[in-house]
Amino acid sequence: MPRESKQARAARARDVLATLKATFPDAHCELDHQNPYQLLVATILSAQCTDVRVNLVTPAVFARYPSPEALAAASLAEVEELIRSTGFFRNKAKSLVGMARGLVADHGGEVPHTMAELRPLPGVGRKTANVVLGNAFGINEGVTVDTHVKRIAALLKLTRETDPEKVERDLMALIPREDWTLVSHLLIWHGRRTCIARRPRCSECVLAGLCPSASA
Numbered sequence: 001m002p003r004e005s006k007q008a009r010a011a012r013a014r015d016v017l018a019t020l021k022a023t024f025p026d027a028h029c030e031l032d033h034q035n036p037y038q039l040l041v042a043t044i045l046s047a048q049c050t051d052v053r054v055n056l057v058t059p060a061v062f063a064r065y066p067s068p069e070a071l072a073a074a075s076l077a078e079v080e081e082l083i084r085s086t087g088f089f090r091n092k093a094k095s096l097v098g099m100a101r102g103l104v105a106d107h108g109g110e111v112p113h114t115m116a117e118l119r120p121l122p123g124v125g126r127k128t129a130n131v132v133l134g135n136a137f138g139i140n141e142g143v144t145v146d147t148h149v150k151r152i153a154a155l156l157k158l159t160r161e162t163d164p165e166k167v168e169r170d171l172m173a174l175i176p177r178e179d180w181t182l183v184s185h186l187l188i189w190h191g192r193r194t195c196i197a198r199r200p201r202c203s204e205c206v207l208a209g210l211c212p213s214a215s216a
């Protein structure tokens, strides 16, 4: 196979994006939330856990701690009990309470709108900040790279990187900024329905003609 030029890869990425947009016109964030605070909580809980499981847990969390102020004053043991089934619950409880304390102490109890302000909050990495900025505020600051996005970007040969922040940089260079939030939803939806880990359904995949990893 001849090496693909940058221009050819960019054109293929645009075709992938257009095809997935047409296939999943409703693609969206599947973490249930009603405001930026709730999305931040849900995203912290979603580490190493499915969105379905997080959505089972968050109604009780939001009812018990409806605001950053309430969560900032919570007992760790009580938070741990509520979120236990999401895994890594001790670390997540510490992150949630620490994050809420940070919101109250430094941001007037509001979720900030910038990467620079979000990143120092406990439990908030670049991925979580991208989710919140993109989905709560409509700010395309980066591409959220989760396990599906990383895996499918590699299968599509849109990146050779494995480090999520480097994968993100490659995708940001290939995808128009206005689609940075959407492209991650599209790849995640595709990864849950067709390009399933360990058993991708290449024979029924809308991207087969654009995918160097398509099996015959």
Ligand code: SF4
Pocket: 152, 155, 156, 194, 195, 196, 200, 201, 202, 203, 205, 206, 207, 208, 211, 212, 213, 214, 215
């Ligand atoms: S062709 Fe196969 S490997 Fe490529 S994106 Fe589709 S399902 Fe995944």
